[in-house]
Amino acid sequence: IVNLAKLFAWLIVNGGLSVIILKTVTFTKLQSQSRLFFQLLFSHIILTQNASKRNPQLLVKIFINVVHNPTLAQGIMFFLHHFVKTGDILEEEEKEIVEWGCDVTKKAIQRSLSAEKIL
Numbered sequence: 001i002v003n004l005a006k007l008f009a010w011l012i013v014n015g016g017l018s019v020i021i022l023k024t025v026t027f028t029k030l031q032s033q034s035r036l037f038f039q040l041l042f043s044h045i046i047l048t049q050n051a052s053k054r055n056p057q058l059l060v061k062i063f064i065n066v067v068h069n070p071t072l073a074q075g076i077m078f079f080l081h082h083f084v085k086t087g088d089i090l091e092e093e094e095k096e097i098v099e100w101g102c103d104v105t106k107k108a109i110q111r112s113l114s115a116e117k118i119l
Contacts, residue, residue, distance in 0.1 A: 010048065019062060025072075038079060040089065043094070046097065046098050046105075059105050060104070060108040077105075080105060085103075087099060
């Protein structure tokens, strides 16, 4: 599961895939193995983008397209808040970066969703 999550994270970060591929996932009803996979996936996306220094624009660039699918956007925000941000599966030094990345991503999605509603 770990290596598969790292592969998908790498593909998403490097533009080979978009997070839109997750549109069929129901983040509120995941089984334990699926939940672990997505915890690892989102954690690795955040850690890969911010390994050397924190750059919120890189995360925004990855997740901005989810606003075109409000259900996916809400699901990702829910999952980041309840499962990824807690950092249960992470090393101590990674927890702070992932928590920061979750906050940045959630705020960017919320702002974009609000802007979509105005238009």
